[in-house]
Amino acid sequence: MKFLNLVYIVISLFISVVNLTAQNPSPASQRIGLCLSGGGALGYAHIGALQALEEAGIRPTHISANSMGSIVGVLYAAGISPADMLRMIEQEKGYRIHSLFDVNLGKNFGFMKHDKLRKVLDKYIPYNNFDSLQTKFYVCCVDIRRGKVKIVSQGNKLKDYVIASSSIPLLYEYCVIEGVEYVDGGIKNNFPLEPLLEEKCNKIIGINVINFTPSDTTIKAEDLLSNLYAIIDESINEHKYKQCDFYVPIKGLNSYKYSTVSYKRYKEIYQIGYENMKAYIEQHPEILE
Numbered sequence: 001m002k003f004l005n006l007v008y009i010v011i012s013l014f015i016s017v018v019n020l021t022a023q024n025p026s027p028a029s030q031r032i033g034l035c036l037s038g039g040g041a042l043g044y045a046h047i048g049a050l051q052a053l054e055e056a057g058i059r060p061t062h063i064s065a066n067s068m069g070s071i072v073g074v075l076y077a078a079g080i081s082p083a084d085m086l087r088m089i090e091q092e093k094g095y096r097i098h099s100l101f102d103v104n105l106g107k108n109f110g111f112m113k114h115d116k117l118r119k120v121l122d123k124y125i126p127y128n129n130f131d132s133l134q135t136k137f138y139v140c141c142v143d144i145r146r147g148k149v150k151i152v153s154q155g156n157k158l159k160d161y162v163i164a165s166s167s168i169p170l171l172y173e174y175c176v177i178e179g180v181e182y183v184d185g186g187i188k189n190n191f192p193l194e195p196l197l198e199e200k201c202n203k204i205i206g207i208n209v210i211n212f213t214p215s216d217t218t219i220k221a222e223d224l225l226s227n228l229y230a231i232i233d234e235s236i237n238e239h240k241y242k243q244c245d246f247y248v249p250i251k252g253l254n255s256y257k258y259s260t261v262s263y264k265r266y267k268e269i270y271q272i273g274y275e276n277m278k279a280y281i282e283q284h285p286e287i288l289e
Contacts, residue, residue, distance in 0.1 A: 030061070030202040030203060031061050031062060031199060031200070031201040031202050031203075032058065032059070032060045032061050032062070032201060032202065032203045032204075032205070033060060033061070033062045033063075033064065033196030033199065033201030033203065033204040033205070034053075034060035034062070034063045034064070034073075034196075034204075034205050034206075034207070035063075035064050035065070035191060035192065035193050035196060035204065035205070035206040035207065035244065036063065036064070036065035036066070036069030036070070036072060036073050036207055037065075037066060037067075037069050037190050037191050037206075037207065037208040037209055037210055037237075038065075038066040038067025038068050038069050038070070038165075038166075038184065038185070038186040038190045038210070039067065039068055039069070039190075039209035039210045039253075039260055040067070040068055040168075040259075040260030040261060041068070041258075041259070041260055041261055041262045041263040041265070041266065041269065042068070042209040042210065042250075042253050042254070042258065042259070042260055042262070042269060043067065043068025043069050043071065043072055043209055044068075044072075044089070044263075044266045044269040044270050044273070045207075045209045045250045045253060045269050045270065045272055045273025045276070046068075046069055046072040046073075046207055046209065046273060047072055047082045047085050047086065047270050047273065048082070048269075048270040048271055048272065048273030048274030048275070048276075048277065049207050049248065049250065049273040049274065049276065049277040050072070050076060050082045051082035051083065051270075051274050051277075052273075052274050052277035052278045052281065053205070053277060053281075054081070054082065055278075056281050056287075056288060057288070058205075058287070058288070060135060060205070061135060061136060061201075062135070062136045062137075062138070062195070062196055062199055062201055063076065063077050063135055063136070063137050063138070064137075064138040064139075064140070064151070064192045064193065064194075064195045064196050065137075065138070065139060065140070065165075065192065066139070066140040066141075066165055066184070066185040066186055066189065066190050066191070066192050067165055067166050067168070067184050067185065067186050067190070068166065068209075069207075069209075070139045070140070070162050070165040070166065071117075071121075071162060071166060072085065073137060073139075074121075074125065074133070074137060074139070074158070074159075074162050075088075075124065075125070076135070077133040077134060077135040077136075077137040078124070078125045078133055078134065079134045080124060086267075086270060088120075088124065089266055092120050092123075094120075094263065094266065114163045114166070114167070114172065114173065114175065117163060117166065118159060118163060121159045121162065121163075122159070125158070125159065127158070128156050128157065128158045128159050128160075129155070129156045129158060130152070130153055130154045130155060130156075130158050131154065132158075133158070136153065136199075137153060137158075138151050138152065138153045138192065138195040138196075139151070139152055139153075139158075139161045139162055139164075139165050139185075140165055140185030140189055140192035141161060141164040141165045141167075141175075141182040141183065141184065141185045142182060142183050142184065142185050142187055142188050142189075143180055143181070143182060144169075144174060144181050144182065144183050145180065145181060147188075149185060149188050149189045149192075150182065150185075151185075151192055151194065151195055153195065157177055157178070160175060160177045161177065161182070163175050164177060164182035164183065164184075165182075165184060165185050166184060167182065167183045167184050168183070168184045168186070169183045169184065169187060172184075186233075188236075189236075189237075190210065190233055190236070190237060191206065191208060191237040191240050191241070193206065193240045193243060193244065197243065203245050203246070203287075204243070204244045204245045204246070205244065205245065205246045205247075205248065205287070206240075206241060206244035206246070206247045206248065207248045207250065207273075207277075208237075208241065208247070208248070208249050208250065209250045209253055209273070210229065210230050210233045210234075210253075210254065211230055211233075211234060211249035211250070211251070211253075211254065212227060212230040212231050212234050212254070213230075213251055213252075213254065220256065227254060229254070229260075230254045245287075246280070246284060246287050248276065248277060248280045249276075250272060250273050250276045251272075251276060252272045252276070253269065253272060258272070
């Protein structure tokens with residue numbers, strides 16, 4: 001009888017632990033979604049933000065990204081650390097725009113081709129299948145025939161869609177995938193949060209490098225274009241920022257000094273992203289739960 005009672009107690013305790021775990025999943029079992037905006041050279045701030053998240057013990061299980069965010073996102077999803085990304089930028093001369101893009105008039109209506117970007121991706125990611133990535137990854141682009149947003153997360157055209165997501169219309173040639181022309185998703189969706197919501201991630205962290213910072217003084221002429229772009233982008237995506245559990249706008253960018261083409265300032269932009277995320281974590285300790 002005592003043995004049966006002991007067995008009953010052990011079984012009851014086991015069931016209680018299982019129920020408790022189901023109601024309160026451990027951090028290891030949580031789905032942590034990360035949304036990375038586009039932003040050209042400003043996207044280097046994502047690398048700094050990722051470094052700060054890693055130091056805090058936060059690693060996403062799902063990443064959804066657009067444009068430069070998709071380049072950083074796919075490298076991270078492939079297992080390349082933020083520190084290695086910085087070394088990669090130095091080695092591949094990613095601070096020079098012509099090291100990433102061929103400045104030639106392409107046949108697909110753009111002043112720059114993507115041959116060099118593809119070579120870099122091929123060098124650091126030796127496969128082209130979404131399923132081979134270490135982290136679930138979604139990339140956003142726009143079908144210019146139909147004017148529709150396309151978010152992709154599977155198939156064997158991984159790098160093709162990352163390049164398509166980075167194809168700013170007219171500046172870069174559009175990308176043709178299986179007979180369909182695609183361009184940068186930022187023209188309709190620079191903050192592709194949707195898949196993370198559909199995945200019902202327990203925690204969604206959104207990082208935006210294109211955001212408007214109000215000023216008490218008249219905006220300088222050289223900063224006008226960057227500010228107008230930020231205002232337009234914010235008006236399109238503002239409702240999605242509110243859907244994040246933790247929304248991190250990287251402040252200190254979007255100016256003549258730090259603009260979408262400031263590739264030479266990648267170290268400074270990285271540091272701004274790092275410091276913004278560090279400060280955000282300190283101000284929002286609940287992000288660690």
